[in-house]
Amino acid sequence: MIVTTAPKATEIMIKNASEAARVFGAEFRPRGRDSVSNMLKKVNEPVLIAEANRLIYYKDLNTEPFFYHPNSAMFRAKSYLKTKKDPFINACGLKNGMSVADMTLGLGSDTVLASLAVGKTGKVFGTEANPVISYILKEGLRTYQTNHDLINQAMRRIKVMNRHHLDWLAEQPDSSVDVVYFDPMFEEDVKGSPGILPLKHLALSSPEDGSSFLKVLSEAKRVAKVCVVLKDHYRSRRFEEGSFTVSVRPSATYHFGVWEKSRDGIMD
Numbered sequence: 001m002i003v004t005t006a007p008k009a010t011e012i013m014i015k016n017a018s019e020a021a022r023v024f025g026a027e028f029r030p031r032g033r034d035s036v037s038n039m040l041k042k043v044n045e046p047v048l049i050a051e052a053n054r055l056i057y058y059k060d061l062n063t064e065p066f067f068y069h070p071n072s073a074m075f076r077a078k079s080y081l082k083t084k085k086d087p088f089i090n091a092c093g094l095k096n097g098m099s100v101a102d103m104t105l106g107l108g109s110d111t112v113l114a115s116l117a118v119g120k121t122g123k124v125f126g127t128e129a130n131p132v133i134s135y136i137l138k139e140g141l142r143t144y145q146t147n148h149d150l151i152n153q154a155m156r157r158i159k160v161m162n163r164h165h166l167d168w169l170a171e172q173p174d175s176s177v178d179v180v181y182f183d184p185m186f187e188e189d190v191k192g193s194p195g196i197l198p199l200k201h202l203a204l205s206s207p208e209d210g211s212s213f214l215k216v217l218s219e220a221k222r223v224a225k226v227c228v229v230l231k232d233h234y235r236s237r238r239f240e241e242g243s244f245t246v247s248v249r250p251s252a253t254y255h256f257g258v259w260e261k262s263r264d265g266i267m268d
Contacts, residue, residue: 001026001132002043006051007033016139017050023135024048037061048132053143055136066133068140073109077116077151089117091247091256092229098178102126103165103220108137108158110183110231115154125177127163134162169219175261180220183231184238217242221259230257 003021005013009031021028026048031039039047040061049056056067070077080086088110094100094117102111105126115124128134138160146152161168169180220228230244234255239246244257 001046001048002039003028003048003050004031004039006049007031010052013050013052016055017048020048020050020055020135024131046132053145055139057132057136066136068107068136068144070112070144070146071107071109073107073112074146074151076109076113077154078148080113080116081148081150086113086117087249087256088113088231091231091258092117092179092181093227094118094122094179097121098226099123100125100179100181101168101177101223102181102183103169103216104181104183105134105137105160106183108141108155108160110181111158112141112151112154114179114181115157116150120153120157124158125161126158127161127165127168129162129164131162134160166216166219169216169223172223174222175225177223178226180224180228181231182220182229213238214241221261224259224261226261228259230259231255232257 001024003017003024003026005017009017018028020026029043031049034042036047036049036058040058046060047058049058054067056065058065076086080089092100092114094114096117096119098118099122100111100114100118102108102114102125105111105128108126111124111126115122118124126137128137141155141158141160144152144155146155165182217228228242228244230238230242231254232238234248234253238244239255239257242257242259244259246255246257249255
């Protein structure tokens with residue numbers, strides 16, 4: 001991977017690009033007048049660009065670039081602050097001071113809501129196996145500025161970990177995190193979600209099918225103190241495979257499934 005800046009680089013661009021190059025052990029190359037497409041053709045490897053307020057990752061000429069943006073989180077966060085209602089927060093039963101582990105971080109939209117719900121005394125973690133996605137998301141959550149201080153603070157409190165969810169779960173003590181959450185890539189495409197497309201091209205993994213998924217889920221149930229929550233396409237077979245109680249959302253393309261330790265743990 002080559003790391004560079006936007007044209008007419010500023011000191012902050014050079015600083016951010018140099019830091020990214022150090023983290024990845026990549027070459028920092030001055031941008032000059034090259035277009036992104038020309039750089040990709042010349043180096044024949046991915047290019048990470050440090051702009052004034054964000055990092056943009058170009059995998060190749062045929063893939064949409066990836067960068068951090070709040071996606072639907074901003075609309076949902078502002079709505080939650082007014083109404084104190086959100087389907088994800090309700091499904092997880094989140095309250096002030098709780099801990100949440102998001103095992104399929106993606107763009108962190110649900111994680112921002114979780115951080116708002118559990119507040120300053122709570123803890124929110126997220127795992128992402130792809131090091132580039134993890135780094136861009138971590139920096140985005142650290143630096144992205146909204147016009148709402150509470151949302152900015154919630155973003156800053158999220159801890160992003162460059163780990164595979166199964167590896168991380170296997171290291172955690174029993175009943176050590178209140179809520180363990182999964183939002184795997186949908187088994188069927190969901191219309192109206194263009195923001196997730198670049199991420200789908202880069203993601204290394206999500207909860208696997210069959211026995212591998214059950215292994216991940218078994219670890220999640222062991223680690224969860226209160227519940228494990230799965231957000232998935234309404235046709236997903238994972239709800240039944242994981243013994244989730246599904247909360248049906250009429251007209252919604254996805255549902256939430258909840259496995260409660262106090263209620264369902266005895267049966268497993």
